[in-house]
Amino acid sequence: ELKVEQNPLFLSMQEGKNYTIYCNYSTTSDRLYWYRQDPGKSLESLFVLLSNGAVKQEGRLMASLDTKARLSTLHITAAVHDLSATYFCAVDGTSGSRLTFGEGTQLTVNP
């Protein structure tokens, strides 16, 4: 059974600081997705990582994938309040078209 673990689950940081969210998964996969969820809202796709060494950047967020280590990171640079949200990683396992989601990391950026 594929397991996806994120850490930390809760992250409170100051504006302007840098931090990294980690997503570990338990079985072989070379497809990983990051989503953002604002309170009370649906999920919004952020990044699609499709191969070992893939790196994607959008604004202050950068995601990377290391399939050998079964690890993806979401790096936040110079955080701003607008980045406050819950971030989920999801892994495309071997059982058809379903994704397995991590528990989510609730990020709060304080002024």
Add this chain to the structure above:
Amino acid sequence: DGGITQSPKYLFRKEGQNVTLSCEQNLNHDAMYWYRQDPGQGLRLIYYSQIVNDFQKGDIAEGYSVSREKKESFPLTVTSAQKNPTAFYLCASSIVIQHYEQYFGPGTRLTVT
């Protein structure tokens, strides 16, 4: 505009009643999914369908039923057998070519009292 619609946004029901949540997509996606999210929790897969007239149970299918009679529609029925149905329900779809990036609808918040 292409997208996924879910209705209603909020739904209130009495215990013991079945209720059906609507999910429609005009993205021409093959696969559709239903997730449940409880407060402060992640997503749990209820059912998914990769093709019309076929669907598979997810991790928490008990007390739920689905149908997939049309490519664009994947309604979810929450039956009276579901012990704790109050939750946020999310529908998603994916194209199922090369990879399975899922696109999510706005969600339905179901409250059962």
